[in-house]
Amino acid sequence: MHAEIHGHRGARGLRPENTLPGLAHALELGVDALEFDVALTADRRLVLTHDLTVSPVTSADTGPARAGDPLFPYVGRPVGALTLAQLRTLECGVRLPLRPDDRFAATQVPVPHTRMPTLGAVLGLVDAYGADGVRLHVELKSDPTRPDLTPDPREFTELVVAELDRHDRLGGTAILSFDWRILRIARELAPAARRYALIELDTLESVWLDGLLLSDFGGDVPAAAAAAGGTAVSPEHVMVDEEFMRRAAAAGLPVVPWTVNEPDRAAALLDLGAAGLVTDYPDRMRALWTGRGLPLPAPVTACRAVREPRGGPSPARTA
Secondary structure, three states: OOOEEEEOOOOOOOOOOOOHHHHHHHHHHOOOEEEEEEEEOOOOOEEEOOOOEOOOOOOEOOOOOOOOOOOOOOOOOEHHHOOHHHHOOOEOOOOOOOOOOOOOOOOOOOOOOOOOOEHHHHHHHHHHOOOOOOEEEEEEOOOOOOOOOOOOHHHHHHHHHHHHHHOOOHHHEEEEEOOHHHHHHHHHHOOOOEEEEEEOHHHOOOOOOOOOOHHHHOOOHHHHHHHOOOOEEEEEHHHOOHHHHHHHHHHOOOEOOEOOOOHHHHHHHHHHOOOEEEEOOHHHHHHHHHHHOOOOOOOOOOOOOOOOOOOOOOHHHHO
């Protein structure tokens, strides 16, 4: 099995994150997996956004969805308190850094007049590209420490699985989450789909791990991830060393670190045996892969009309 390149939020270092132009750019560069984040709106629609509140960095208000809307302005409000119509007014194609040292300000090309897409629209895009060989990595944004912002994990997972199934994409999808309750539910609802147990230094406590205590596993994160239903473990890259890789091998889990943007660190992780790397810069990783003589994922371009999903048109596909 060759090491894979996973485009993070599309290609966040190069185009606006979690947008159709960003995802299309990653496909055209060539990635093995297209990673993006999904959240649930007030009217139970699945939209792409990393934050559970509307981010002032990736989104800007353009006007209310209707005159006199008491929830306007929308930036800073919970995504789950806003409807799709309200969220679709946001400008999501121009990054608005809050700090002068924003690491993406110099490299991300803006795409003005870009709107927040639905999951259905993304599946339509991938289908139009004929990107059947590109795996979709759908991260369900769920924070068990913020139940006021987080949808019910079962309803959320059911909606995501149902939409993927309607588009015949479950077989080419991985479900990702830091909230390991999602992994347990996904294992029940879609046992054939891959499940990536996301982990970082800030989410090592049991509330994130579906009640599991790392102490019960001797501090062995991969063993806990396997017990939670993960088929792969995806840690913050600073957590990965020879011992982590040894434990992952013992648990039978491939390791896919995130977010790896520097070629030197990427090379070190490949030497440790990482199965893939999540990156904001697929172009940098492709250069590293080429230098090492590793197989590269093929670039893809739009090549066919969008197919109708089973069950007829979905409202999510119109946005």
